[in-house]
Amino acid sequence: MAEQPRAWRLVLEHIERDLLDARLGPGDRLPSERDLSADLGVGRSSVREALRVLEVMGLIRTSTGSGPQAGAIVVATPSGGMSALLRLQVAAQGFPIDDVVQTRLVLEGAVVAALAAAPDADLAEAHRVLHAMDADGLAPEEFLALDARLHLALAEASGNTVIAAMMAGLRTAIESYVLAGSARIADWEAMSARLRAEHRAIVDAIVGGEADAALALVTAHISGYYDHVLGDRPTD
Structure with missing residues (x-):
C-alpha cells in the first residue's frame, strides 16, 4: 500500500499547482489558513507548517495583522x-x-x-x-x-x-x-x-x-x- 503524503505536503502540492497553473502569481495573497484547511481537509497546524516551509524557501512572505500586506503573499523574486x-x-x-x-x-x-x-x-x-x-x-x-x-x-x-x-x-x-x-x-x-x-x-x-x-x-x-x-x- 502506497504511503499517504503527510498533510502539510498536500498543502504544498496544492499551492504548487496553483502557481504552475497561473492561478497564483507574484504579489498574490494565498487563501487564509482557515480556507486552506477547509478546502483541503487538513488541520490548520498542517497549513501553518506548509507556510513555514514556503517562507524558508523564499517563495512567500508572511505578516500578521490586517491590510494589504497582511497574510501570506507570493514573493516575486525568491x-x-x-x-x-x-x-x-x-x-x-x-x-x-x-x-x-x-x-x-x-x-x-x-x-x-x-x-x-x-x-x-x-x-x-x-x-x-x-x-x-x-x-x-x-x-x-x-x-x-x-x-x-x-x-x-x-x-x-x-x-x-x-x-x-x-x-x-x-x-x-x-x-x-x-x-x-x-x-x-x-x-x-x-x-x-x-x-x-x-x-x-x-x-x-x-x-x-x-x-x-x-x-x-x-x-x-x-x-x-x-x-x-x-x-x-x-x-x-
Missing part, C-alpha cells in the same frame, strides 16, 4: 531562498570540489559573456571590490573573501537572478576550497599579485565588450588556481 537552500545542500552533502569548479566554469562563463554584451551593465561594485583587493597586508582569508565577493558581484551585475542566486549559494563552498588551497601556496604574495592581474584583465575585457576574451580569461583564472593548488582541472 532568490534569497534559493541561495539559502543551495548553501544548506552544500553544507549537508559536501559537493565534490570538481563539481563545484565545473559549475563555476559554466556559470561564470555565461556571466562574463553576458556582461561583455551589455555596455550599460553596472560594474561599480566589482570595481569597488577590485580596489579593496589592492590594500596592503591583506591576509589570505581576507583576500580570498574579497575574491569570492568579486565573482558574486559580476554575477549580480549580469542581471540573471538565477545565476546570481546559484553563485551566492555556492559562495561558501568556493571560499572553502580556495582558502584550503592557499595553504599549499609557497609564495602568497606572488599568487595574490597574479590573481589581482587576472581579475583586472577579466573586468577590462568585459568593459571593452570582448566576450571571447573575457570567457577565455575567466576560464583560465578559475582553472588555473584549481590546477595550482588542488591538482588537475576537471575535464570538460
Whole structure:
C-alpha cells in the first residue's frame, strides 16, 4: 500500500499547482489558513507548517495583522531562498570540489559573456571590490573573501537572478576550497599579485565588450588556481 503524503505536503502540492497553473502569481495573497484547511481537509497546524516551509524557501512572505500586506503573499523574486537552500545542500552533502569548479566554469562563463554584451551593465561594485583587493597586508582569508565577493558581484551585475542566486549559494563552498588551497601556496604574495592581474584583465575585457576574451580569461583564472593548488582541472 502506497504511503499517504503527510498533510502539510498536500498543502504544498496544492499551492504548487496553483502557481504552475497561473492561478497564483507574484504579489498574490494565498487563501487564509482557515480556507486552506477547509478546502483541503487538513488541520490548520498542517497549513501553518506548509507556510513555514514556503517562507524558508523564499517563495512567500508572511505578516500578521490586517491590510494589504497582511497574510501570506507570493514573493516575486525568491532568490534569497534559493541561495539559502543551495548553501544548506552544500553544507549537508559536501559537493565534490570538481563539481563545484565545473559549475563555476559554466556559470561564470555565461556571466562574463553576458556582461561583455551589455555596455550599460553596472560594474561599480566589482570595481569597488577590485580596489579593496589592492590594500596592503591583506591576509589570505581576507583576500580570498574579497575574491569570492568579486565573482558574486559580476554575477549580480549580469542581471540573471538565477545565476546570481546559484553563485551566492555556492559562495561558501568556493571560499572553502580556495582558502584550503592557499595553504599549499609557497609564495602568497606572488599568487595574490597574479590573481589581482587576472581579475583586472577579466573586468577590462568585459568593459571593452570582448566576450571571447573575457570567457577565455575567466576560464583560465578559475582553472588555473584549481590546477595550482588542488591538482588537475576537471575535464570538460
